Amino acid sequence: xxxxxxxxxxxxxxxxxxxxxxxxxxxxxxxxxxxxxxxxxxxxxxxxxxxxxxxxxxxxxxxxxxxxxxxxxxxxxxxxx
Numbered sequence: 001x002x003x004x005x006x007x008x009x010x011x012x013x014x015x016x017x018x019x020x021x022x023x024x025x026x027x028x029x030x031x032x033x034x035x036x037x038x039x040x041x042x043x044x045x046x047x048x049x050x051x052x053x054x055x056x057x058x059x060x061x062x063x064x065x066x067x068x069x070x071x072x073x074x075x076x077x078x079x080x081x
Contacts, residue, residue, distance in 0.1 A: 003030055005052040007067060009076040038064045040081075049079055 004011045010031040017027040032053045037046050042065060051059075059067050071077035 003033060004050075004078065005031060005033060005055060006049050006079040007051050007055045007071045007077060009078065010052050040064055040068075047079070047081055
């Protein structure tokens with residue numbers, strides 16, 4: 001899936017580009033996605049995920065196992081792990 005965070009489900013939003021003359025035309029706001037590898041010690045394996053920078057910050061504070069568990073409960077996890 002392109003431009004969708006695999007943990008939080010963030011996807012592009014739609015808004016207006018507003019010129020100095022106040023002309024409005026449609027544009028898209030893309031989430032800041034990064035491809036990152038994480039090590040899951042319980043399963044003793046590496047996984048590659050496309051995640052937003054906010055999720056990377058959450059993983060570094062809570063841990064990958066807790067974040068994956070919460071995403072499964074919420075139903076936002078799209079990666080096959």
